[in-house]
Amino acid sequence: MPKKYIVRLTDAERAALADVVKKLKGSSQKVRRAQILLKADADGPAWTDVKIAEAVGCRTKTVENIRARLVTCGFEVTLNGKCRAHAPRADVLDGEQEAPVIALRLGSPPKGFANWSLRLLAEKVVELEIVEAISHETIRQTLKKSGLTRRKIEYWVIPPKANGEFVGHMEVVLDTYAAPYDCRYPVLNMDEQPIQLLRETRGPIPATKDHPRRIDYEYERAGTASLFMFCEPLAGWRQVRVREHRTKVDWAVEMADLLRGRYARAEKVILVCDNLNTHTIGAFYEAFDPVTARSLVRRLEFRHTPKHGSWLNIAENELSAMTRQCVQGRRFATIEELRAETAAWSEYTNDKQRGVDWQFRIDDARTKLKSLYPKIKT
16 A cells, blocks of 8 residues: 655655764664654665564554644754643642742741741641642742752851951951961961860661661760860961860960960961860860969960951861861761870871962952941031
């Protein structure tokens, strides 16, 4: 029986189809249509429908339909398919209805919940009569367009608005960082953080090629410790000290060791630190006799970071790096073990001589943080 719809391709169409098949351009359906058209070409292979169906793995009726579509609808529609003139169903939420859904997601969750879930949002949208009914999947698709599907609380250092004290201390610290290196007046940053000591109740299982190292969920609390981070940014030096407590005396003893050791020949050490109540001149008088305390204080100059401005302390960045690379995800049963690991990290990092290139200057602060500067009334 002669075919009603005959496939005859031009050279350009034949080249386009060959390119789709060779490079697998588009969907698998598009590639299959291209294969069928090439094999059905009357000026080419001119295969039968049965042979084409067996070769490409489809029904004979599919080959017949593609022949008919080429003749009746044209080459582009046959290869790429026909675009829908209208959506298969109307949108559940229009633009005016999406706005309160987004506002609801950005607001506080219901009492008893830490965050909004998709199902909670769907229930609330119906309760507020924004729509009569809606699924959590529709809520997800709506929020995805605005990037709100996984947004949770973000903890941030929020500076005060138009605060002279803040910008004053900030510019003092930035001036300190901008000064060139001087071994007589080294710039020392320090920060500290507590850490929980944890003891394993069962021995870990070593890693193999089939599974990672396995550690039991259960552990025993073994007390606490305090990490003191000291770093000299321009010299590429840092030191981590571990103590049982972080009192004024602990801090003063650590500072005294540095003033008598690494900085014994320095005329004065410029110390950049936060406003913690243990980082004071009085701490030396609680740890040493007045003569010793005064001799140490004379060689120390404080440059405090502003409140809510801890990001200005380079030691905080070093402490964050050390925590991620050395402490995070590990359990330390004793202070000695923690001290050995942090000392190894410090030694390795110092060997690499990684300095700090602080590029944020006062001019940058006056431009990018303009809102923090008080407005002068004239």
